[in-house]
Amino acid sequence: xxxxxxxxxxxxxxxxxxxxxxxxxxxxxxxxxxxxxxxxxxxxxxxxxxxxxxxxxxxxxxxxxxxxxxxxxxxxxxxxxxxxxxxxxxxxxxxxxxxxxxxxxxxxxxxxxxxxxxxxxxxxxxxxxxxxxxxxxxxxxxxxxxxxxxxxxxxxxxxxxxxxxxxxxxxxxxxxxxxxxxxxxxxxxxxxxxxxxxxxxxxxxxxxxxxxxxxxxxxxxxxxxxxxxxxxxxxxxxxxxxxxxxxx
Amino acid sequence: xxxxxxxxxxxxxxxxxxxxxxxxxxxxxxxxxxxxxxxxxxxxxxxxxxxxxxxxxxxxxxxxxxxxxxxxxxxxxxxxxxxxxxxxxxxxxxxxxxxxxxxxxxxxxxxxxxxxxxxxxxxxxxxxxxxxxxxxxxxxxxxxxxxxxxxxxxxxxxxxxxxxxxxxxxxxxxxxxxxxxxxxxxxxxxxxxxxxxxxxxxxxxxxxxxxxxxxxxxxxxxxxxxxxxxxxxxxxxxxxxxxxxxxxxxxxxxxxxxxxxxxxx
Amino acid sequence: xxxxxxxxxxxxxxxxxxxxxxxxxxxxxxxxxxxxxxxxxxxxxxxxxxxxxxxxxxxxxxxxxxxxxxxxxxxxxxxxxxxxxxxxxxxxxxxxxxxxxxxxxxxxxxxxxxxxxxxxxxxxxxxxxxxxxxxxxxxxxxxxxxxxxxxxxxxxxxxxxxxxxxxxxxxxxxxxxxxxxxxxxxxxxxxxxxxxxxxxxxxxxxxxxxxxxxxxxxxxxxxxxxxxxxxxxxxxxxxxxxxxxxxxxxxxxxxxxxxxxxxxxxxxxxxxxxxxxxxxxxxx
Numbered sequence: 001x002x003x004x005x006x007x008x009x010x011x012x013x014x015x016x017x018x019x020x021x022x023x024x025x026x027x028x029x030x031x032x033x034x035x036x037x038x039x040x041x042x043x044x045x046x047x048x049x050x051x052x053x054x055x056x057x058x059x060x061x062x063x064x065x066x067x068x069x070x071x072x073x074x075x076x077x078x079x080x081x082x083x084x085x086x087x088x089x090x091x092x093x094x095x096x097x098x099x100x101x102x103x104x105x106x107x108x109x110x111x112x113x114x115x116x117x118x119x120x121x122x123x124x125x126x127x128x129x130x131x132x133x134x135x136x137x138x139x140x141x142x143x144x145x146x147x148x149x150x151x152x153x154x155x156x157x158x159x160x161x162x163x164x165x166x167x168x169x170x171x172x173x174x175x176x177x178x179x180x181x182x183x184x185x186x187x188x189x190x191x192x193x194x195x196x197x198x199x200x201x202x203x204x205x206x207x208x209x210x211x212x213x214x215x216x217x218x219x220x221x222x223x224x225x226x227x228x229x230x231x232x233x234x235x236x237x238x239x240x241x242x243x244x245x246x247x248x
Numbered sequence: 249x250x251x252x253x254x255x256x257x258x259x260x261x262x263x264x265x266x267x268x269x270x271x272x273x274x275x276x277x278x279x280x281x282x283x284x285x286x287x288x289x290x291x292x293x294x295x296x297x298x299x300x301x302x303x304x305x306x307x308x309x310x311x312x313x314x315x316x317x318x319x320x321x322x323x324x325x326x327x328x329x330x331x332x333x334x335x336x337x338x339x340x341x342x343x344x345x346x347x348x349x350x351x352x353x354x355x356x357x358x359x360x361x362x363x364x365x366x367x368x369x370x371x372x373x374x375x376x377x378x379x380x381x382x383x384x385x386x387x388x389x390x391x392x393x394x395x396x397x398x399x400x401x402x403x404x405x406x407x408x409x410x411x412x413x414x415x416x417x418x419x420x421x422x423x424x425x426x427x428x429x430x431x432x433x434x435x436x437x438x439x440x441x442x443x444x445x446x447x448x449x450x451x452x453x454x455x456x457x458x459x460x461x462x463x464x465x466x467x468x469x470x471x472x473x474x475x476x477x478x479x480x481x482x483x484x485x486x487x488x489x490x491x492x493x494x495x496x497x498x499x500x501x502x503x504x505x506x507x508x509x510x511x512x513x
Numbered sequence: 514x515x516x517x518x519x520x521x522x523x524x525x526x527x528x529x530x531x532x533x534x535x536x537x538x539x540x541x542x543x544x545x546x547x548x549x550x551x552x553x554x555x556x557x558x559x560x561x562x563x564x565x566x567x568x569x570x571x572x573x574x575x576x577x578x579x580x581x582x583x584x585x586x587x588x589x590x591x592x593x594x595x596x597x598x599x600x601x602x603x604x605x606x607x608x609x610x611x612x613x614x615x616x617x618x619x620x621x622x623x624x625x626x627x628x629x630x631x632x633x634x635x636x637x638x639x640x641x642x643x644x645x646x647x648x649x650x651x652x653x654x655x656x657x658x659x660x661x662x663x664x665x666x667x668x669x670x671x672x673x674x675x676x677x678x679x680x681x682x683x684x685x686x687x688x689x690x691x692x693x694x695x696x697x698x699x700x701x702x703x704x705x706x707x708x709x710x711x712x713x714x715x716x717x718x719x720x721x722x723x724x725x726x727x728x729x730x731x732x733x734x735x736x737x738x739x740x741x742x743x744x745x746x747x748x749x750x751x752x753x754x755x756x757x758x759x760x761x762x763x764x765x766x767x768x769x770x771x772x773x774x775x776x777x778x779x780x781x782x783x784x785x786x787x788x789x790x791x792x793x794x795x796x797x
Contacts, residue, residue: 038430080696093687097709107695173285178501201505242435244460
């Protein structure tokens with residue numbers, strides 16, 4: 001059974017100009033999928049639909065067979081627990097006036113998840129490679145890579161089955177980026193991952209499947225290896241050819 | 249004689265040292281990459297080359313651009329160097345352009361400012377269109393009348409490059425010029441810079457955190473970390489056989505993403 | 514874990530900050546102590562003739578007496594209490610109305626936000642004092658309470674507009690989206706994210722408005738629209754001293770100094786506080 005299904009989802013601010021046009025996507029448990037596109041591809045809109053932050057103008061999204069309905073409070077509480085997100089900019093995604101404990105514990109508090117929150121937060125921090133003694137510090141005391149680890153800890157603290165990432169490594173330096181990719185890769189062993197990015201190299205390193213979006217439409221989708229080796233759509237070919245390579 | 253000679257450059261605020269002991273020379277027509285992560289001082293070093301440091305930040309050492317000592321030079325003297333000897337292209341074309349000025353007037357500005365005598369309107373317009381043609385902007389007559397927000401990011405960066413070319417500089421300093429752009433646009437802008445630098449026989453100082461991008465456009469790189477040079481040399485040797493641990497970690501990270509993409513399609 | 518970059522605080526800046534903070538604390542607490550003291554003790558009965566008319570400063574009357582022979586220092590001390598009461602009351606009312614309206618506008622749909630923003634801009638176009646005079650004029654008798662209410666309402670428009678702008682900026686941050694995807698309610702977002710992040714700027718603005726309110730109350734009293742006697746407002750003292758300003762200038766100078774020292778004190782305090790309650794500034 002699929003975990004999350006998107007059926008012909010469209011979104012637009014007017015009928016004539018769709019930001020996302022009839023996107024269909026089927027995510028099975030354990031998948032790691034990269035949604036790849038450039039600016040204006042609709043990848044961020046698709047992510048916001050998956051997060052229930054906006055509703056599709058037409059089409060349908062179902063989670064474990066039940067319709068994703070932002071107005072259904074009981075459904076959304078369970079959905080939020082199951083589906084969490086990591087954002088691009090670790091400077092904007094952590095409240096500068098909250099300490100690490102409050103930041104990471106927010107899903108536990110807001111979703112009224114029972115248990116020893118301090119222990120759960122500590123466990124989450126340790127599993128993203130941070131010391132437990134960071135609980136009482138403020139975000140500005142950390143580097144970009146460490147902040148992104150805190151953001152990932154917040155996303156996994158509720159024990160989600162699906163982790164969404166929005167350009168989650170694009171704002172990081174190269175040496176930090178590879179470590180966060182490795183962290184996400186290890187997390188993807190235990191949960192489903194949807195990784196939205198413009199960076200084919202990162203997606204290729206992280207995801208088993210790739211979905212290519214262009215101007216609001218899905219133009220190609222398939223296993224990473226076959227798309228990289230044998231891209232079918234002209235846009236995919238152009239995208240792949242545009243990626244700068246290291247000299248041999 | 250070299251075009252830019254930086255010797256023992258240190259840059260500091262009243263509290264902290266940001267760059268120290270940097271040496272760098274660029275000969276006419278040479279292409280050099282300045283690699284570093286955030287906070288490495290790579291942009292500061294480039295800014296110091298034309299005396300563009302913010303107030304409160306001071307540079308020590310020696311920076312000779314053309315035949316002028318930049319450190320300690322008057323603004324007036326520096327203004328004759330900027331644009332003509334060395335010109336900048338910045339990361340974010342939207343903030344580098346004036347949002348309230350049509351594109352043609354922005355390109356015209358450096359042309360008029362550095363012209364030896366007053367140019368007629370037709371001459372300026374012709375020069376603007378010529379520059380827009382040189383940076384391969386489609387439909388130059390239409391784009392010339394547009395405001396920066398009305399054109400795409402790639403087109404804006406082409407405009408910024410055209411402005412930098414206006415005074416025919418001997419050295420083009422490009423500070424992360426493709427970082428804010430889409431991958432396909434980045435490839436176009438890199439190809440454009442490559443062609444322009446070759447055709448106009450300019451020297452290029454290309455600043456970036458992105459190793460493969462740097463590798464496509466320069467011959468020689470300087471790796472900065474925490475304001476100090478850790479390694480320098482030709483691309484082939486620095487990327488092929490890095491000596492310093494930091495460079496090794498960068499190169500291996502870049503290779504990891506590269507390898508994930510498989511062989512060149 | 515890699516080492517965390519330490520950014521050291523420049524010593525010069527910190528010491529200057531603490532000088533302004535302490536100067537503010539001293540000036541304001543002087544007024545607070547004096548104001549509280551008047552509740553239980555004043556040098557003389559404020560309404561009694563304690564000496565001759567318009568006496569010059571002496572050991573018996575440190576700041577002299579007014580034209581009715583009442584002790585001037587007593588009146589100025591009571592003036593501190595009135596100014597503080599009006600300042601605190603007006604800012605509290607202005608903050609309660611203003612922050613609520615500002616947050617509503619920031620969270621509202623575009624249409625409601627535009628309407629509220631336009632209404633606030635119109636209100637702000639009227640001088641604070643004019644609005645306060647209209648409110649006082651609308652109430653039957655001028656009491657201390659009506660002056661406070663009037664100034665509070667006048668200030669609320671300024672607070673609302675500032676709150677709206679600050680809150681909108683915070684609402685754009687990713688940590689708000691993260692809070693929404695973590696199931697945090699809108700009210701939760703207001704209290705755990707929006708208010709803590711706009712508070713440093715708001716509190717500085719409150720202090721500035723405290724100063725505004727103190728000056729505006731003096732102006733209202735000067736115009737005869739403020740607190741009625743026996744509330745010895747500095748503004749009324751100034752007004753009463755107007756006729757004798759050449760013969761007994763101390764009557765105008767003393768309340769003036771009292772008013773200025775309170776307003777400067779509260780501004781210095783605000784500047785110092787802003788830096789100490791903001792964790793990002795504290796470390797830098």
